[in-house]
Amino acid sequence: MKCSSPSYEVINMKRITTVALLILTSPLVLAQSGRVRDGASDKQVIRLKAEEVLLPVCVRGSDGKLPQKLERSDFVVIEDSKNHDITSIERTPASILLLLDTGGDDPQFKRINMNRDLALKIIDSLGDKDQAAIVIYSDSAKLIAPWTSDKQALREALKWKFRPGLGSHLYDAMIYSANEVLPNAPGLRSLVLMTDGIDSLAHSAMENVRASLHRARATLFIANQAGFMLTDLKPRAHHALDWYEMIDPKVRKRIHYLRSYEMKLDTGRAALADLVEETGGAMWDPPNTGEFADLNKFIIEEIGTEWMISYSTERPANDTEPHTINVSSKRPGLTLRVRRKVYSNQSAAPAERQ
Numbered sequence: 001m002k003c004s005s006p007s008y009e010v011i012n013m014k015r016i017t018t019v020a021l022l023i024l025t026s027p028l029v030l031a032q033s034g035r036v037r038d039g040a041s042d043k044q045v046i047r048l049k050a051e052e053v054l055l056p057v058c059v060r061g062s063d064g065k066l067p068q069k070l071e072r073s074d075f076v077v078i079e080d081s082k083n084h085d086i087t088s089i090e091r092t093p094a095s096i097l098l099l100l101d102t103g104g105d106d107p108q109f110k111r112i113n114m115n116r117d118l119a120l121k122i123i124d125s126l127g128d129k130d131q132a133a134i135v136i137y138s139d140s141a142k143l144i145a146p147w148t149s150d151k152q153a154l155r156e157a158l159k160w161k162f163r164p165g166l167g168s169h170l171y172d173a174m175i176y177s178a179n180e181v182l183p184n185a186p187g188l189r190s191l192v193l194m195t196d197g198i199d200s201l202a203h204s205a206m207e208n209v210r211a212s213l214h215r216a217r218a219t220l221f222i223a224n225q226a227g228f229m230l231t232d233l234k235p236r237a238h239h240a241l242d243w244y245e246m247i248d249p250k251v252r253k254r255i256h257y258l259r260s261y262e263m264k265l266d267t268g269r270a271a272l273a274d275l276v277e278e279t280g281g282a283m284w285d286p287p288n289t290g291e292f293a294d295l296n297k298f299i300i301e302e303i304g305t306e307w308m309i310s311y312s313t314e315r316p317a318n319d320t321e322p323h324t325i326n327v328s329s330k331r332p333g334l335t336l337r338v339r340r341k342v343y344s345n346q347s348a349a350p351a352e353r354q
């Protein structure tokens with residue numbers, strides 16, 4: 001039997017039916033995909049949520065003195081190239097985490113007891129409403145005093161729990177401090193690090209340190225022993241007759257060690273200087289032990305220059321990306337230091353979110 005081909009009218013009707021079905025079902029397909037049609041392109045629906053950002057800013061006048069009063073109108077805050085309205089600017093009590101290097105990797109040059117003595121002076125200089133906590137580190141980090149305004153409790157912790165150790169796991173200690181300790185403190189958060197800047201671990205965790213400090217929104221202040229250590233070390237590592245003395249294998253080994261140690265101190269100093277600038281803080285590495293012992297007054301004064309600026313912004317829900325920050329002054333004569341980046345509240349450490 002010969003099969004006849006379908007007529008033209010039947011074929012045309014099938015095409016019309018198919019097109020109609022596609023038109024009727026297309027909104028359902030678009031709704032299921034989570035996209036909205038905009039002309040010829042698709043755009044992903046982004047859900048935003050309002051968030052208040054608390055941003056510490058160090059402020060000084062042109063004469064170096066601290067301004068007694070500041071107004072919201074004195075500043076411009078730009079986040080990710082967008083201007084944001086400031087909701088408040090105020091002074092708040094300081095929360096200071098003291099992070100002390102107790103590593104005994106080279107006691108000939110390093111003076112870990114000077115870190116303890118400096119910490120005691122800083123504690124004595126705290127205001128009545130300020131609080132502090134203490135972490136020591138060598139081959140591991142240990143919280144020896146939780147957050148408190150009790151100066152005697154802080155002194156007792158340094159007296160009985162300050163212990164030397166082997167190695168100096170500096171970067172791990174900073175990450176621990178930023179992730180586990182600082183988020184438990186309100187207001188202005190300062191991390192005061194007393195160190196020689198050397199990390200004895202082979203790996204580098206500098207990017208993790210930077211991100212952790214930004215998430216904690218902490219300002220980094222450093223009392224660095226590298227300055228007076230290099231003053232003592234360099235004449236031994238470099239002098240007019242070192243080429244002759246290095247004929248002796250033992251002396252040559254010692255000089256090579258000193259030069260290697262010098263390089264580590266210089267490398268650590270450069271890395272810490274970048275972190276300080278990243279967080280809007282300050283670093284001191286005086287050339288002698290006498291000046292190092294008196295750094296408490298400079299550290300407390302710098303912490304006292306911080307003001308808390310608040311502003312509102314909108315971020316995507318589940319936002320985990322860093323946001324670039326720039327703060328400028330509209331009042332002539334003000335000098336500012338501020339961190340470079342800030343993370344959203346939801347990407348902060350768990351203790352801070354709670």
